[in-house]
Amino acid sequence: MENWFPGLMVKTKRQIKEDIKLIDLLLILRDARVPGASNPPFMKDLLPVEKTLTILSRSDLAAPDLTEKWLTTLNSKNMKAFALDIPEGKGLQPLVQDIKKKARAMHKDRQERGKGTRDFRIMVAGIPNVGKSTLLNALSRKRGVKTGNQPGTTRGKQWVHTQHGFSYLDTPGILLPSHDREKGLLLSAAGIIQEGIFDKVEVAWEILSRISIMAPERIEKRLKIKVAGKEPLEILSSLGESRGCYAQGGEINMDSAATILIKEFRAGKIGQFTLETPEEDDCLAQ
Ligand SMILES: Nc1nc2c(ncn2[C@@H]2O[C@H](COP(=O)(O)OP(=O)(O)OP(=O)(O)O)[C@@H](O)[C@H]2O)c(=O)[nH]1
Ligand SMILES: [Mg+2]
The missing domain is CATH 1.10.1580.10 (Conserved Hypothetical Protein Ylqf; Chain: A; domain 2)
Known part of the structure; x- marks a missing residue:
């Protein structure tokens, strides 16, 4: 089978592993309609659990009862998770509060250790087209990075700094291995990978x-x-x-x-659907 999304992958992986050393908080996005298939590879253990939050984007298109189930399951596995409708800002406040709390703890810790102040650094990561850049813009309250409804909109890493002591790092989508056909079909169903592959x-x-x-x-x-x-x-x-x-x-x-x-x-015209149950998640099955 063809590669779903050629180029970028090796470079992106290397870059993320390098940049993660600077990061205080990692936001891993998944699509709420296919939270298992959109689980990005190699991200889970890059930072300790308290420095990682999982975001289920497009909760507006997903089945609310299954989103709840996914959140409960993820939280029970020590993966603190939030469901968002990012363009509408739904669900954003609890996430913002959590981020602020973590930033305060970081500043306090640095102060106690006699270190100078610096921005709280947040990385946004996930597979292509899950809403990373849209979330970054919503959190930073800037239109700092380009968004678009096709995979590969963000081509290189980009920092966005705010006046409030936060720096956000946008990253290009991480590719999934192209040999998993079922995941590919699910991602294609959700419009996450480009047309013409399947x-x-x-x-x-x-x-x-x-x-x-x-x-x-x-x-x-x-x-x-x-x-x-x-x-x-x-x-x-x-x-x-x-x-x-x-x-x-x-x-x-x-x-x-x-x-x-x-x-x-x-487009959600048939209704709100989630195509996978938490039992299908590789990450949770481990
Ligand atoms: N319905 C809905 N659409 C969303 C949501 N979040 C993002 N989108 C849309 O999804 C599309 C992709 O968003 P981006 O933020 O560009 O996605 P990305 O993850 O940065 O994509 P790449 O840079 O290509 O990896 C855009 O058209 C957004 O408006 C959401 O919660 N609900
Ligand atoms: Mg992007």
């Missing part, structure tokens, strides 16, 4: 195989097609039929049906 019908299958079991009635209502008791490809075919996706010769154009399904899923 077959659309396969991505649609991955979405439908999960959500049709989780909430068949909700999907029936939103998509206005029969779901219960049907296989994912049958559901996709019904969707194609109801949306007029026909190929020459009158068959259902499954590619077009998949395109519609993926688009509506990503």
